[in-house]
Amino acid sequence: MTSHREAVPEHRRTDSDSAGGAHAARRPRRGGLAAWARETGIIVVSALVLSLLIKTFLVQAFFIPSGSMEQTLLVGDRVLVTKLAPGPLDVHRGDIVVFKDPGGWLPEQLPPDVPAWRAALTSVLTYVGLLPQDSGEHLIKRVIGLPGDTVECCDAQGRLMVNGVPIDEPYLAADAQPSELEFSVVVPEGRLWVMGDNRQNSQDSRYKQGDPGGGSIPEGNVVGVAFVTVWPVDRWHALRNPGATFADVPAPVGSGG
Template sequence: MTDSAPPRGPHPDAGTEREALGPRDDEESPHGQHLATSRTERPARKSSLLRETAIIVVSALVLSLLIKTFLVQAFFIPSASMEDTLVEGDRVMVSRLVPGAFDVHRGDVVVFKDPGGWLPPPVPQAESPVSEAVRAALTFVGLLPQDTGEHLIKRVIGTPGDHVVCCDAEGRVSVNGVSIDETYIKPGSIPSQDPFDRTVPADMLFVMGDNRQNSADSRYNTGKPGGGFVPMGNVVGTAFVKVWPLSHLGLLRNPGDVFADVPEVEP
């Protein structure tokens, strides 16, 4: 009986096994092809992410600018003339739909551009060019409150055609012959230390601060452009909410009851 030795030549499946373990030099590996594809896709994905981020940022800025231009805008309260309704340092949001889509009403708190001479010249602040540019850009798109030194905030007492007088026998302001009890003026204040008798021209407003003893308003600017009245075209909008500091957060409501009995007149 003789042993049958295995053949010394290559196993018939050796080539197949070698192909399973690794490709020949003249073949393309699916795995290698995947790695190459991954390396190609990474820069493309990064570029796509940067593009999408840029689109989001630009869209947000454009939306913010549109909101500021047509809907709402933030403003900073720089003085005590509207205490206790608003105190120095408060931030308010102002609706730009008034005037325009909606009318200005007696009792509204309005932000308006200085008609001329109501405010002293702004004092330049030392600021680096970079920080000044950043602040201006953020203010422009509405992410920082407006504080240009050109705007004021007061309460509307008289609208076009109204006859505003102070004071009656009890020291109150009257509008169109009706005395009003002003619940919004600062506690301890009187409606006015100085008497006045004014009729509001067409397209003008008569405004006063709630802190009557500390407000340079329509009473004291008769010798300035507009005669102490605020042109309707100077009105930026009505303040409707306090947003900062958070402890002061709240709506600014029109005290409609104060003027409820005042008759309407033709301007």
């Protein structure tokens, strides 16, 4: 407890005050360690709760495990994903989205060979948002077609077409073709057509056309839209939507847009 003497202005203190203060300074404060532990606990718990809320409703970090999005994203990159889209914000053509595997997109993965305590700690820290989510059951691709869009490969110049308009894709990996497979699909309502930027090294919607939805993914599986690469430091950059690529694409027929 703070003594009344500590509130006395310096110019009014007597010698006895100073002596008493010196003696008081040498006495251990009761409950000091307990108070410190309690305050530290409150700070840690508050930080964990805040991190969990941010991860749940606003932003989450993800780890890039494969080269399917090169050169935009490299293996080992960490990206931040806004969870406001889809939701308060819309998903647009050209956005890079993280989504849960709708089934059969990812090979079965064996659990990592690490000590049980480390696996548990990693799981907890990932859950509260202090570690980035690894590949797990998630994938990351670029949205090419929205519900109702017709996506086709390809025109006479080898470009993808969306709603009959050919698109030039500046984000493709060096020497990548827009697609080595020919296809023509109409994206069902409530679904998205997604492709990797490294087209010849990407298992994406093109290869799942026999699945329900014709290779498209449910919008409900989208975790959010990636908006920045935060790690490694020399790879920091914003992930901007290439709006010009899709600027001339009309709304799908019958959409009312």
